[in-house]
Every structure is written in C-alpha cells, then in structure tokens.
Amino acid sequence: xxxxxxxxxxxxxxxxxxxLLVIILALIVIGLVLAMAASPAMTDRLGIEDPFYFLxxxxxxxxLGVIGMLGISALNPKGARRLAVLALLGALxxxxxxxxxxxxxxxxxxxxxxxxxxxxxxxxxxxxxxxTAAWLFAEEQRGAPIPGRVIAFGLYILSxxxxxxxxxxxxxxxxxxxxxxxxxxxxxxxxxxxxxSSLAAAGSTLAYFTFPHVAxxxxxxxxxxxxxxxxxxxxxxxISHGGIAGAGPGEGEVKNFLPDAHTDFIFAVxxxxxxxxxxxxxxxxxxxxxxxxxxxxxxxxxxxxxxxxTGLALQFALxxxxxxxxxxxxxxxxxxxxxxxxxxxxxxxxxxxxxGLLLAFTRRRPGAxxxxxxx
Amino acid sequence: xxxxxxxxxxxxxxxxxxxxxxAEAAPADMSRLLRIESDETKALDxxxxxxxxxxxxxxxxxxxxxxxAIDIAVLGSADAAPSQRQAQQAIVRGxxxxxxxxxxxxxLETHSLYADPSLxxxxxxxxxxxxxxxxxxxxxxxxxxxxxxxxxVWVRRNLTPRQRQAVFSLGLxxxxxxxxxxxxxxxxRLASHIVGYTDRDLQGLAGAERAxxxxxxxxxxxxxxxxxxxxxxxxxxxxxxxxxAEFQAEAATGIVMDVRTGEIVSMVSLPDFDPNRPSDATxxxxxxxxxxxxxxxxxxxxxxxxxMALENGTATLESGYDATGPLQxxxxxxxxxxxxxxxxxxxxxxxxxxxxGSSLIALDAGAEAQRGFLGDLRLLERAPIELxxxxxxxxxxxxxxxxxxxxxxxxxxxxxxxxxxxxxxxxANDGVYVRPTLLPVAADETIVGERVMSSESAxxxxxxxxxxxxxxxxxxxxxxxxxxxxxTGTAEKPTRGGYDSSRLISSFSAVFPYDDPQYAILVxxxxxxxxxxxxxxxxxxxxxxxxxGEIVSRIAPILGVQRAEDETGERAALVRAALMxxxxx
Numbered sequence: 035x036x037x038x039x040x041x042x043x044x045x046x047x048x049x050x051x052x053x054l055l056v057i058i059l060a061l062i063v064i065g066l067v068l069a070m071a072a073s074p075a076m077t078d079r080l081g082i083e084d085p086f087y088f089l090x091x092x093x094x095x096x097x098l099g100v101i102g103m104l105g106i107s108a109l110n111p112k113g114a115r116r117l118a119v120l121a122l123l124g125a126l127x128x129x130x131x132x133x134x135x136x137x138x139x140x141x142x143x144x145x146x147x148x149x150x151x152x153x154x155x156x157x158x159x160x161x162x163x164x165x166t167a168a169w170l171f172a173e174e175q176r177g178a179p180i181p182g183r184v185i186a187f188g189l190y191i192l193s194x195x196x197x198x199x200x201x202x203x204x205x206x207x208x209x210x211x212x213x214x215x216x217x218x219x220x221x222x223x224x225x226x227x228x229x230x231s232s233l234a235a236a237g238s239t240l241a242y243f244t245f246p247h248v249a250x251x252x253x254x255x256x257x258x259x260x261x262x263x264x265x266x267x268x269x270x271x272x273i274s275h276g277g278i279a280g281a282g283p284g285e286g287e288v289k290n291f292l293p294d295a296h297t298d299f300i301f302a303v304x305x306x307x308x309x310x311x312x313x314x315x316x317x318x319x320x321x322x323x324x325x326x327x328x329x330x331x332x333x334x335x336x337x338x339x340x341x342x343x344t345g346l347a348l349q350f351a352l353x354x355x356x357x358x359x360x361x362x363x364x365x366x367x368x369x370x371x372x373x374x375x376x377x378x379x380x381x382x383x384x385x386x387x388x389x390g391l392l393l394a395f396t397r398r399r400p401g402a403x404x405x406x407x408x409x
Numbered sequence: 410x411x412x413x414x415x416x417x418x419x420x421x422x423x424x425x426x427x428x429x430x431x432a433e434a435a436p437a438d439m440s441r442l443l444r445i446e447s448d449e450t451k452a453l454d455x456x457x458x459x460x461x462x463x464x465x466x467x468x469x470x471x472x473x474x475x476x477x478a479i480d481i482a483v484l485g486s487a488d489a490a491p492s493q494r495q496a497q498q499a500i501v502r503g504x505x506x507x508x509x510x511x512x513x514x515x516x517l518e519t520h521s522l523y524a525d526p527s528l529x530x531x532x533x534x535x536x537x538x539x540x541x542x543x544x545x546x547x548x549x550x551x552x553x554x555x556x557x558x559x560x561x562v563w564v565r566r567n568l569t570p571r572q573r574q575a576v577f578s579l580g581l582x583x584x585x586x587x588x589x590x591x592x593x594x595x596x597x598r599l600a601s602h603i604v605g606y607t608d609r610d611l612q613g614l615a616g617a618e619r620a621x622x623x624x625x626x627x628x629x630x631x632x633x634x635x636x637x638x639x640x641x642x643x644x645x646x647x648x649x650x651x652x653x654a655e656f657q658a659e660a661a662t663g664i665v666m667d668v669r670t671g672e673i674v675s676m677v678s679l680p681d682f683d684p685n686r687p688s689d690a691t692x693x694x695x696x697x698x699x700x701x702x703x704x705x706x707x708x709x710x711x712x713x714x715x716x717m718a719l720e721n722g723t724a725t726l727e728s729g730y731d732a733t734g735p736l737q738x739x740x741x742x743x744x745x746x747x748x749x750x751x752x753x754x755x756x757x758x759x760x761x762x763x764x765x766g767s768s769l770i771a772l773d774a775g776a777e778a779q780r781g782f783l784g785d786l787r788l789l790e791r792a793p794i795e796l797x798x799x800x801x802x803x804x805x806x807x808x809x810x811x812x813x814x815x816x817x818x819x820x821x822x823x824x825x826x827x828x829x830x831x832x833x834x835x836x837a838n839d840g841v842y843v844r845p846t847l848l849p850v851a852a853d854e855t856i857v858g859e860r861v862m863s864s865e866s867a868x869x870x871x872x873x874x875x876x877x878x879x880x881x882x883x884x885x886x887x888x889x890x891x892x893x894x895x896x897t898g899t900a901e902k903p904t905r906g907g908y909d910s911s912r913l914i915s916s917f918s919a920v921f922p923y924d925d926p927q928y929a930i931l932v933x934x935x936x937x938x939x940x941x942x943x944x945x946x947x948x949x950x951x952x953x954x955x956x957x958g959e960i961v962s963r964i965a966p967i968l969g970v971q972r973a974e975d976e977t978g979e980r981a982a983l984v985r986a987a988l989m990x991x992x993x994x
Binding site for chain 1: 468
C-alpha cells in the first residue's frame with residue numbers, strides 16, 4: 035500500500051512537467067508576498083481588525099489550491115477530462131441558479147456566498163469548458179460518430195448566455211478568445227476564421243452599445259478627459275513612482291488609494307514597491323509559463339491533450355495580458371485578476387484547478403510526446 | 410454535414426480506415442497510440458503550424474507589456490502622473506509688489522480636499538469627522554454630497570497645511586487632495602482696491618490683477634511692481650477710517666499722487682474688502698470709489714474755472730464780480746453758501762467760494778472755452794489710468810449757459826476722484842497734465858505731459874489755493890511746515906428733481922508743499938454728518954480738510970518732503986502781498 039503510494043509518487047514526479055510546476059508555484063509565492071504588502075492597507079480601508087487578514091486567507095487558499103492542483107495533476111488524461119466535464123456541468127448548473135441564490139456586487143450577480151467564502155462559478159467554467167471543447171473537437175477530428183463541434187458550440191453559446199445574464203462582459207470576451215483559440219488550433223478553415231471573427235466583432239459592438247459601463251470604459255480609455263480615470267491614473271503614478279529599483283517593500287502608496295489594489299491592481303502595487311525588476315519578473319514568468327506550455331503542446335502527439343494544453347495556457351496568458359495591460363494603461367480598464375498573483379479565494383481555487391489540468395495533460399506518459407519533432 | 414466546412418478529408422479518411430478489432434475494444438488512449446498514421450500526423454502538423462501563429466502573437470503581447478513597463482518605469486510615461494501633469498499646467502502668475510518691494514500679491518500652492526463618494530463608507534460619519542477639523546463645514550449638505558453617486562465632489566478648496574494635516578490624520582477613506590495654486594494677498598484689506606483679486610483660475614478680475622493680467626501671466630509669470638507706497642497707504646487708510654467714524658460717513662476715498670510723474674502713491678477706498686475672500690465682501694465693499702465712482706465735485710471745480718479764465722484772458726486778479734444778489738440764469742437761481750452780498754475780487758470769489766462769482770467768470774469765458782479747458786484736463790473722459798474700473802464721467806446732455814454756470818462750481822458734471830486729482834495735479838505741475846499711473850516711474854524716465862495752461866496761470870491758481878488754506882475755507886488742511894494749498898469741495902447729492910442739502914459729498918483737494926509742489930492729495934467723504942466740534946457743519950472744509958492736514962503731516966516726512974522753517978504768519982503776508990498788488994476799491 036505504502037509502496038504503491040511511493041511508487042505512484044515517484045512516477046508522478048518523473049512525469050510531471052517540473053518547469054511549469056515551478057513557474058506556477060513561483061507566481062503563487064509572489065502573490066503571497068504582495069498580499070503581505072497590500073493587506074494592511076486594504077484591511078485598514080475595510081475596517082478589518084487583523085492587518086494580515088488577506089495574507090492569511092490567501093495563504094489558506096493557496097495551500098488548498100496547490101494540494102488540489104497536485105492531486106489533479108496526477109490524473110491521467112481521461113480522468114482529467116471527466117473531471118473537466120463534471121466541473122463544466124456543475125458550473126453551468128450553478129450559473130443557471132445564480133440569479134436566485136447569488137448575491138450582487140457592484141451591479142453584477144456573479145457570486146455564491148458560502149460562509150465567508152465567495153464562489154464565482156464562472157471562474158471554474160473557463161478551464162472546464164476549454165478542456166471539454168478540446169475533447170469534443172479532437173473527437174470529431176478523430177472521426178468519432180458524434181457532432182463534437184456542434185455540441186462544443188452549444189456549450190459555448192450557453193456559457194456566454196449565462197455570463198451575459200450576470201452580466202460579465204470581460205469573462206465573456208476571455209472565454210470567447212480561449213474557445214476561439216482552441217477552435218482555431220483544431221483546424222478551423224480560414225473562411226470560418228473570418229466569419230467567426232466578424233461575428234465576435236459584431237458581438238463586441240453590440241455589447242458596447244448595450245452595456246453602458248462597457249461603452250463608458252472604452253470612451254474613458256480613448257479620451258481620458260471624458261470621465262473619471264482615477265484608478266488608471268493612480269496605477270500609472272504608482273508604476274512611474276516605483277521606477278527601476280522600486281520604492282521599497284511597504285513604501286508603496288498606491289495601495290492606500292486604489293480600491294482594488296489587492297486584486298485587479300496588484301501589478302501596480304508590485305511595480306511601485308519592487309520596481310521594474312518585479313514588473314519584468316512577473317511578465318517574464320507568465321511568458322515562460324506560456325512558452326513552456328506551448329512547446330509541450332507542440333510536441334504532444336495526442337490532439338485532445340494538445341488542444342487542452344493550448345486552451346488552458348491561452349487562458350492564463352490572456353488573463354495576464356489583459357490584467358497587466360490594464361495596469362500599464364495599454365487597454366481599457368477591465369476587472370480581471372492576475373492569475374495566481376491576485377488576491378481572491380475563488381479565483382485562486384479555479385486557477386489551481388486549471389493549472390492541475392494543465393499539469394495533468396503535459397505529464398510525460400509513454401507515447402505522449404514525439405521524441406523528436408519532425409517535419 | 411456537407412455544409413460543415415472543416416477538414417472533411419481528414420475525418421472522412423480516418424473514418425474509412427479499418428481499425429483492427431483489438432484497437433476498437435482498447436481504451437481510447439490505446440487506440441490512438443496504435444493509429445500513428447500519416448493522416449493523424451498531418452493533422453497534428455497542421456495544428457502545430459497554427460499553434461506557432463498563436464504562440465507568436467502571444468509572444469508579441471508579452472514583449473509589448475515588457476516594453477511598456479520599461480517605458481513607464483524608466484522614462485515616466487507622458488500620461489503617467491496626473492498630479493504632475495497638473496503641476497506642469499499650473500498657471501504661473503507673477504507677484505505684485507509695492508514701490509518699496511513689499512509683497513502685495515503672491516501665488517501659493519495649496520491643497521484642496523475632495524471626496525470620491527463611491528469610496529466613502531459612511532457619509533454621515535465622514536462629514537461629522539471633517540466638521541470636527543473644519544468647523545465651518547455644513548454637515549448636512551456634505552453628508553448629502555458624500556452619499557451621492559458621483560465620483561468626485563469638492564469638500565473644501567485651498568486648505569492650509571495645518572488643516573490638511575488634520576484631515577490627513579482622520580484617515581478617512583475616499584478623501585483626497587489636489588494641489589491648487591491660490592492667490593494670496595498678505596496685506597489684506599489695506600491694498601484691496603489696488604491689487605484687486607482673481608477668480609479660481611487666477612484670471613485677474615479687478616484692480617492691478619486685472620489691469621496687469623497680461624504682464625503677470627507673461628513668460629513664467631513676470632512680477633509687477635506698483636507705484637503704491639504701502640506705508641503712505643497705511644496712514645491714508647487710517648486717517649480716512651477715523652474720519653469716516655467721526656463723521657459717520659457712508660464711504661470715503663483718499664488719493665495721493667506724485668504731480669510730476671503721475672504715480673499714484675496711495676489710493677484708499679472705504680468700505681473695503683479682503684481680497685483673499687472677495688466673495689465675502691459687504692455690498693459696495695468691492696467698489697473702488699477712487700476710480701469706479703463719479704461724484705459732483707463741487708467747489709473744487711472753481712480752481713479749474715479760475716485757471717481757465719486766467720488762461721483765456723477773460724479774467725485777471727484785478728477782475729471784480731457782482732455778488733450782491735442771487736444770479737438768475739435760464740430759470741435757475743444761483744446762490745452763495747456764505748453770501749457776502751457785495752462785489753468780490755477774483756481772489757475773494759475763490760476763497761469765499763462764491764458760486765455767483767464763479768458762474769460769472771465761466772460765463773465771461775463761454776461754454777466752448779470751458780468745455781475745451783476741462784477736456785484738456787481729461788475731465789470729460791475716463792481717467793487715463795491702467796485700472797479697468799476707471800469710470801466715464803457723467804456729462805450734461807447739452808452744454809448751455811446754465812450748465813456753464815453750474816459746472817463752474819462743480820455741479821451738473823460728475824467725475825471720478827482719480828480724474829479730479831489728476832487735473833488738480835496739473836495746476837501744481839506748472840500747468841502740465843501728466844497721466845496718473847499705478848506703475849512706478851524710474852528716476853531718469855522722461856515724463857511726457859501735455860501743457861494745459863501757462864506757467865503763470867498755474868502759479869496764480871496755486872497762490873489762490875494757498876491763500877484759501879491760510880485764510881479761507883481750507884484752514885484745517887494746513888499741516889505746519891508743509892504748506893498745503895488746496896480747495897474745498899462740497900456738493901449736495903442729486904435726488905429726484907433737485908439736490909438734497911442734507912446729503913453731501915465733501916472733499917478737499919490739495920497740493921503740497923506750496924513752494925515746490927510735489928504731491929497732490931484728495932480726500933472725499935460720502936455723506937458725512939456734522940458733529941459738535943464742527944458745529945454741525947459737514948462741508949469739505951470742516952470734514953475733509955482736517956483729514957488732509959493730518960495725512961500730509963504724517964506722510965510728508967515719509968515721502969521726503971522738506972519741512973519749511975518759515976513762520977506761517979510771515980509766509981501768509983508774503984502770499985497776500987503777491988496776490989494783491991493793490992486793493993480793489
């Protein structure tokens with residue numbers, strides 16, 4: 035029994051992609067360090083007694099997440115796929131009842147409250163849908179007698195519909211990009227690439243005119259004088275204040291002024307306190323994560339695993355690009371967390387879930403990888 | 410399915426591949442392992458090339474982020490810090506100084522407190538806490554503001570550093586400070602009408618702030634020095650305030666002007682206001698009575714009338730005028746205030762301030778001559794001073810004999826005190842009119858003046874004015890040793906259909922020292938009331954003249970005017986001898 039377990043562990047350790055594992059753990063540790071920096075300011079603002087409240091919570095969720103991630107990473111592709119499908123069904127079911135049992139924050143109903151823990155089902159939906167869609171595409175490609183693409187599309191439309199009810203424009207865009215990415219990689223013909231891109235563009239335009247907050251954010255980005263750009267201005271100020279070497283740990287000021295310093299603007303906090311080195315380190319780690327996942331995906335011999343890895347890596351990459359892009363005032367403000375780094379229990383667990391799937395699919399198994407990539 | 414435009418050939422072919430029975434039953438992984446076929450490899454290769462495209466795009470994205478992070482951190486992006494941007498855009502406005510270098514107006518960076526209601530947790534609590542630090546805050550209205558849905562409300566502009574620190578110490582969420590430049594006037598009320606004030610955006614609205622707006626904003630804010638001497642200003646203001654209190658006057662103004670250069674050394678208008686808080690001014694407080702108001706100046710104009718007559722040759726010192734009874738003209742009757750009911754010499758007309766005599770002098774010269782002469786003295790236009798407030802005079806609609814007569818003693822024409830004193834100064838400046846100015850004149854600067862009368866005429870009027878102080882209505886204006894020469898002016902305020910004899914404009918216009926006139930001074934009281942010590946009189950000689958005397962004795966030493974040591978009596982005899990070569994029979 036014990037021998038089996040230790041043998042299993044040894045197998046897992048040999049098989050797991052240690053590069054990816056180390057990068058993800060590094061990002062989680064950076065997140066904890068930054069939580070330590072931002073927590074006192076946030077607790078002070080929110081009137082919470084314990085200054086390290088957010089650090090403790092983040093640590094607890096990180097621990098939980100890492101355990102979950104390691105557990106999932108030990109699954110074989112089939113088990114991982116089943117888990118993803120189950121998670122997708124669960125997330126969809128929760129999102130359907132969300133209008134009844136969810137609670138509203140800032141005009142959107144996205145959360146289910148369990149004690150002091152807020153669960154955001156749409157966070158779990160993303161990796162689950164990506165893996166499920168990858169499976170369905172791969173099955174149809176392989177010639178399985180099921181209309182995989184139609185089912186995948188149906189699931190995607192349903193998900194977008196449920197996200198729009200909340201409403202959550204940002205997640206919809208992210209999900210669309212990930213789904214589109216997987217679809218594209220699965221061999222979508224160029225005509226359909228054009229058709230679907232224009233449909234997505236039309237959808238964005240519709241959202242721009244349907245949701246006033248989307249329109250106002252875009253307008254503010256294009257013309258900063260037209261509205262309040264308080265958060266972005268503060269973030270810019272913080273990053274330029276940080277300079278190359280940073281203001282020093284605890285010396286940052288932006289966390290005292292930014293309402294979402296510990297979540298959406300954690301990058302600005304990092305850049306102010308630890309300087310350009312920290313910014314480049316975070317950007318570099320994400321780039322490395324994506325690069326590693328990408329090279330592994332290229333080498334994978336199995337279409338499903340390849341698509342799943344692509345989709346999951348794409349989700350982390352896009353989320354990081356959007357979050358950091360907003361912090362650097364490159365794109366209009368969009369509330370999106372920095373994967374593994376931002377504070378947030380639900381987000382952390384969902385990301386760990388996704389990372390676990392990623393590790394599961396990239397694990398070395400007999401025949402999983404081409405020994406030498408030819409052609 | 411034919412419509413489905415995906416890699417048909419792949420799925421079709423792979424479907425047609427006959428799989429070994431064992432593979433069919435084997436687990437999915439197993440079956441894939443077995444089917445390492447060229448088609449599958451082709452599909453994977455196609456996917457790989459697509460992955461390459463996507464990977465490249467992501468790489469570009471991350472490279473962009475890195476570049477931007479370096480850009481902001483190292484170079485400090487153009488749109489980086491709004492507070493810095495604001496500071497760069499901040500209006501730079503020069504300081505205002507008086508002629509001795511005292512700061513009259515300067516710009517300070519102050520902190521303005523604002524709130525972001527969406528970040529304020531408890532509007533009421535926040536408002537109450539703020540009221541504890543800034544006591545004049547209205548808690549109810551602030552609570553309403555803070556409870557609003559906006560993202561920005563001003564709580565209080567321009568806090569002092571101490572107030573800012575106090576607010577900071579409250580540690581309330583949702584509050585922030587913005588740096589704002591603010592105009593500060595260290596001398597407060599004392600120079601209020603001279604310096605004027607600006608709006609929030611530091612645009613000059615009144616006084617020197619408006620008059621010299623262009624210079625103050627030029628370049629990096631050029632400082633402007635004024636001709637005002639704040640020490641003189643202090644004494645004029647103090648004496649004037651005492652007179653206003655003593656005679657319960659409604660308002661008052663006092664002006665001191667250098668007769669040779671036209672520099673305004675002092676200009677006081679009461680009631681005044683604090684230019685640091687112009688919106689708190691009392692009604693009329695912001696009115697600069699020295700330039701913005703026009704008054705019928707009364708007998709002061711007799712000096713101009715006599716000067717005009719002498720200049721035109723229609724009168725000499727030997728001329729006599731019949732003041733035995735009231736003068737009937739155009740349905741009006743002109744009376745003397747202190748009727749002598751006899752023939753008066755030109756000198757007596759002036760010293761006894763005879764309206765009848767003055768009218769006769771003016772009528773001898775004619776309306777045209779009078780108009781031309783007053784025009785030369787710039788009394789028929791707004792005073793040519795830099796102040797935008799300088800008011801146009803009120804002139805008669807038609808200038809007939811009646812008007813000529815009344816204008817000769819300063820009724821039926823209303824001019825600003827600054828215009829009056831400038832014209833008066835011309836008499837003291839050897840008959841040369843110099844534009845009044847608020848800018849200091851350098852010692853070697855050439856003053857371009859206009860000769861408006863001959864030296865002799867000017868000297869004669871000056872003699873008459875000195876005589877008027879020594880032995881006339883202006884006696885109280887004499888400041889021992891400083892030889893004041895001047896003319897009283899008392900005008901009844903016009904009311905509907907006539908004049909109100911109980912509401913007076915009492916003034917005294919003077920120059921000093923008589924020997925070598927350097928300064929002109931005017932004091933005007935609006936509706937003074939007689940007191941016991943003036944036997945109920947509220948005329949210029951009783952109210953404004955003593956103020957002039959007091960001011961001269963205070964400011965002459967400051968201005969460096971030499972005190973003449975001659976006996977007053979001796980000088981009086983000399984003047985009298987000069988004025989009256991032979992007695993009029």
